[in-house]
Amino acid sequence: AKPKGTMAPTEEDPARPKSCAACGSEARPLRRCACTLVAYCSRTCQKDDWRRGHRARCVPRRASRGDCPVCFEPLSRSDPREAVYKECCGTKQCRACQIAQYAKASGPSLRACAFCRAPCAATPSIFRDRLERRAALDDATAHFMLFVCHTRGMCDFGVSRDAGLRHLRAAARLGHPDAQFDYAAALHRGEFVVPGTDVRWRVDRDLAEARRLYETVVAARQATGLPLALLYLGTLRYGEGDVRGAAAAYAEAAAFGIPMALEFYEDLAKEGHVASEDLARVRVLFGLATKQQREDPTRAASTHEIPVEAPARPIVDPPRPAREE
Numbered sequence: 521a522k523p524k525g526t527m528a529p530t531e532e533d534p535a536r537p538k539s540c541a542a543c544g545s546e547a548r549p550l551r552r553c554a555c556t557l558v559a560y561c562s563r564t565c566q567k568d569d570w571r572r573g574h575r576a577r578c579v580p581r582r583a584s585r586g587d588c589p590v591c592f593e594p595l596s597r598s599d600p601r602e603a604v605y606k607e608c609c610g611t612k613q614c615r616a617c618q619i620a621q622y623a624k625a626s627g628p629s630l631r632a633c634a635f636c637r638a639p640c641a642a643t644p645s646i647f648r649d650r651l652e653r654r655a656a657l658d659d660a661t662a663h664f665m666l667f668v669c670h671t672r673g674m675c676d677f678g679v680s681r682d683a684g685l686r687h688l689r690a691a692a693r694l695g696h697p698d699a700q701f702d703y704a705a706a707l708h709r710g711e712f713v714v715p716g717t718d719v720r721w722r723v724d725r726d727l728a729e730a731r732r733l734y735e736t737v738v739a740a741r742q743a744t745g746l747p748l749a750l751l752y753l754g755t756l757r758y759g760e761g762d763v764r765g766a767a768a769a770y771a772e773a774a775a776f777g778i779p780m781a782l783e784f785y786e787d788l789a790k791e792g793h794v795a796s797e798d799l800a801r802v803r804v805l806f807g808l809a810t811k812q813q814r815e816d817p818t819r820a821a822s823t824h825e826i827p828v829e830a831p832a833r834p835i836v837d838p839p840r841p842a843r844e845e
Contacts, residue, residue, distance in 0.1 A: 590617040608638035660694035701745035704733035747776035777809030
């Protein structure tokens with residue numbers, strides 16, 4: 521693989537490298553590598569340093585920042601469908617790189633990963649074995665995909681509650697944002713609802729852990745369940761007496777176009793917990809979000825598609841402030 525990506529000028533950065541990482545030159549203008557760890561005086565020096573081992577530092581650095589390891593362009597966080605997880609090497613690549621690699625193949629049987637060049641899995645069993653190998657290396661995405669396989673009986677897996685929840689817990693522990701939301705919802709609800717079925721797997725409720733995971737999801741801003749995480753976090757905060765924190769969570773969820781969040785925020789405003797100007801601002805944000813969802817259904821789906829079934833009302837209905845007679 522060749523080093524790709526734009527080398528950014530370093531002149532205005534006080535912490536910039538002082539010399540070329542390949543030849544040590546300080547005379548020529550330096551341009552920083554896309555990973556921002558080193559700088560080079562020329563493209564030739566960048567290629568030489570790549571061959572000498574800079575790749576071992578550059579690729580993980582770019583991956584940790586959410587960039588495609590093939591083209592080094594940022595992966596879209598607003599639309600997870602544009603990122604492709606490859607079970608052979610555990611990388612997330614942009615769909616454009618994978619399509620370009622497939623186009624080079626002379627037939628479906630010769631298609632390979634754009635990063636590691638491993639042949640694509642020809643059978644579900646090969647795909648399953650690769651996921652299990654990646655999970656053994658503590659790959660959070662592999663654990664989450666195994667969780668999905670066990671809940672839906674995919675890739676020659678039978679539906680298994682114990683295996684599914686084990687992989688869900690592992691993925692949440694390793695920081696997978698969607699797994700953290702799913703597991704938090706299960707702990708909050710006291711059960712996990714298998715998508716598309718009436719099957720419910722009992723889970724011991726743990727509201728403290730559920731709140732911690734919701735807050736982690738909200739801080740990361742990456743889970744597809746972020747809007748509902750905000751709504752459910754608000755219900756937990758309200759139940760604990762943190763009205764100000766609940767109002768903040770409801771306001772942010774309403775800005776994503778969640779009707780129930782706006783309803784709960786209005787209830788707090790009626791009892792004097794929220795200023796009228798704040799309520800007006802949240803109503804405007806809610807209106808803008810719903811308008812965008814009507815104009816762009818794809819955007820709405822990518823924002824609100826939740827891996828677990830969302831209840832018609834919050835998982836735990838918060839006690840609403842008593843209305844004055």
